Amino acid sequence: MKTTLFSILFAFTLSFGxxxxxxxxxxxxxxxxxxMCKERLERNLGLSKGVKYANLDLTDKVMTIKYNPKKTNVASIKETIVNTGYDADEAVADQKAHDKLPDCCQKTAAPHSDM
Structure with a gap:
């Protein structure tokens, strides 16, 4: 009886969590x-506290991020993107970080496809 009760309680706690x-x-x-931009952004966001998933769609240049709001927030996520050297919505890329990007990844570069 104790084992059954413990099992039920454990299952309830696990499913509730x-x-x-x-x-x-x-x-x-x-x-x-x-x-290269995609890999850089996804890696940096993936290393950020609270970010569970990051994916960049290169066709529309939109980053989809799933995160734990108890550990991070949208402002911190945008800050990571900006500090990586890219614009994040209305926030402009950090100039020093942008200048460190490969020439082909800078905003002035023409869009290109990877081989």
Whole structure:
């Protein structure tokens, strides 16, 4: 009886914990151009506290980010993008970070496709 009660309580606690994750999703327009930009942004955001998923759609230059709002927020996510050297919606890229990007990834570069 004790084991059954413990099992039920454990299952309830486990299912309640997963149901209460409360993750949020945000879409942010970037100035990214190519696959190198995509890899750089996804890696940097993936290393950010609270970010669970980051994916850049190069066709519309929109970054989709799923995050835990208890650990991060949209302003911090945009700050990471800006500090990586890219625009994030209305926030302009940090100039020093932008200047460190490869020439082909800078805003003045023509859009290109990777081979």
């Amino acid at each position: 997963f149901a209460q994750t409360g993750d949020k999703e945000v879409k942010i327009k970037t100035s990214a151009i190519c696959e």
